[in-house]
Amino acid sequence: MSNDITAVLGATGNTGRRVTARLRLRDTPVRAASRSSRTPFDWFHPAGWDQVLRDVTTAYVVPVPVPGPVHDFVARAEAAGVRRLVLLSGHDADDWGDSASGLDMRSAEDAVRGSALEWTTLRASDFAQNFDGHPFRAPPAAGEPALPAGAVPEPFIDLEDVADVAAAVLSEPGQHAGRVYELTGPRGLTWAEAVELISRASGLPTVYRRISPAEYTATLVQEGWGQDEAQHLTEMFVLLERGTAAWTSDDVATVLGCAPRPFEDFALRATAAEARRC
Numbered sequence: 378m379s380n381d382i383t384a385v386l387g388a389t390g391n392t393g394r395r396v397t398a399r400l401r402l403r404d405t406p407v408r409a410a411s412r413s414s415r416t417p418f419d420w421f422h423p424a425g426w427d428q429v430l431r432d433v434t435t436a437y438v439v440p441v442p443v444p445g446p447v448h449d450f451v452a453r454a455e456a457a458g459v460r461r462l463v464l465l466s467g468h469d470a471d472d473w474g475d476s477a478s479g480l481d482m483r484s485a486e487d488a489v490r491g492s493a494l495e496w497t498t499l500r501a502s503d504f505a506q507n508f509d510g511h512p513f514r515a516p517p518a519a520g521e522p523a524l525p526a527g528a529v530p531e532p533f534i535d536l537e538d539v540a541d542v543a544a545a546v547l548s549e550p551g552q553h554a555g556r557v558y559e560l561t562g563p564r565g566l567t568w569a570e571a572v573e574l575i576s577r578a579s580g581l582p583t584v585y586r587r588i589s590p591a592e593y594t595a596t597l598v599q600e601g602w603g604q605d606e607a608q609h610l611t612e613m614f615v616l617l618e619r620g621t622a623a624w625t626s627d628d629v630a631t632v633l634g635c636a637p638r639p640f641e642d643f644a645l646r647a648t649a650a651e652a653r654r655c
């Protein structure tokens with residue numbers, strides 16, 4: 378059995394499943410872990426962590442939105458002989474203040490930064506694929522997406538770029554030590570502009586509607602979200618409206634040697650998928 382395994386946490390999620398597939402194609406021994414994976418990993422059941430960390434040298438860490446558990450995980454990883462950690466965080470994490478998202482992200486970032494291990498942090502902006510329905514509840518090419526976001530542009534990043542960067546960093550020991558990469562798309566778009574691109578690609582009349590934060594929270598709760606979870610997501614939109622996270626970065630190109638995918642690429646793929654469903 379290999380003793381040089383890369384553990385991917387959140388392996389069933391947006392980034393984790395893409396990172397896992399890329400590592401497998403590179404013939405990297407991978408242990409895909411999450412609550413529902415064959416190797417179970419639960420952030421709130423530390424008793425199972427040692428099994429996940431056995432023979433692991435590198436770990437891709439997708440934290441849950443609660444401050445704290447990454448500190449315990451890092452200590453356990455150090456004890457288990459892990460050498461490198463690659464953490465997924467959020468774009469512009471330093472500017473999120475004492476919001477719930479700010480506290481979560483900084484707690485996880487502090488945990489890896491304060492460790493004795495080689496670490497790299499990937500701070501991703503909002504994923505273009507959020508328009509697939511979760512978490513924005515704004516399905517492309519259908520209905521009337523309604524969000525509490527106005528004229529501030531968001532540099533949406535394509536999940537394929539996040540996964541490409543993560544797989545590269547996980548596969549290149551020593552080259553990204555102590556680096557914080559801000560992963561953004563090539564340009565900012567308002568939510569209305571993003572929806573318009575999807576609408577144009579699909580040929581369907583999708584119209585963006587701006588709603589108040591309170592309306593958005595109420596809609597999410599009506600759809601079955603917990604109050605805290607709904608407020609957490611709403612707060613993210615309120616903070617983005619300040620504009621401090623609207624900037625773009627060249628870090629995708631720094632790691633991959635090529636520019637990030639434009640939003641139009643996502644619009645094409647999303648609407649092609651829609652067409653197949655019809």
Ligand SMILES: NC(=O)c1ccc[n+]([C@@H]2O[C@H](COP(=O)([O-])OP(=O)(O)OC[C@H]3O[C@@H](n4cnc5c(N)ncnc54)[C@H](OP(=O)(O)O)[C@@H]3O)[C@@H](O)[C@H]2O)c1
Nearest residue numbers: 387388389390391392411412413418419420501502503504
């Ligand atoms: N959405 C965005 O635009 C965006 C942008 C930047 C950063 N982020 C950050 O990305 C992270 C989410 O990553 P993602 O989008 O790749 O994942 P995701 O699609 O949100 O899925 C979450 C993953 O974590 C696992 N998970 C959930 N609860 C868990 C628990 N208690 N213990 C262990 N695993 C658990 C889930 O699998 P199981 O259900 O099988 O456990 C799943 O694999 C968050 O920290 C978020 O802040 C998101």
